[in-house]
Amino acid sequence: MSFEAGEAVIDEIVASCDGDLRGALMALLMVNERLENELQRLYATVRDGDTLH
Numbered sequence: 001m002s003f004e005a006g007e008a009v010i011d012e013i014v015a016s017c018d019g020d021l022r023g024a025l026m027a028l029l030m031v032n033e034r035l036e037n038e039l040q041r042l043y044a045t046v047r048d049g050d051t052l053h
Contacts, residue, residue, distance in 0.1 A: 013027065
């Protein structure tokens with residue numbers, strides 16, 4: 001991602017939180033946690049040889 005694209009994404013995230021930087025950071029942390037949980041689930045699936053659902 002280019003610097004300009006990153007800036008645009010940041011602006012979009014902050015705007016979606018009505019300019020509340022703390023709210024934007026909280027939203028990003030929540031999304032990150034969800035993605036980390038999904039990665040852990042995928043790693044466990046691969047490790048255990050299960051099929052992905």
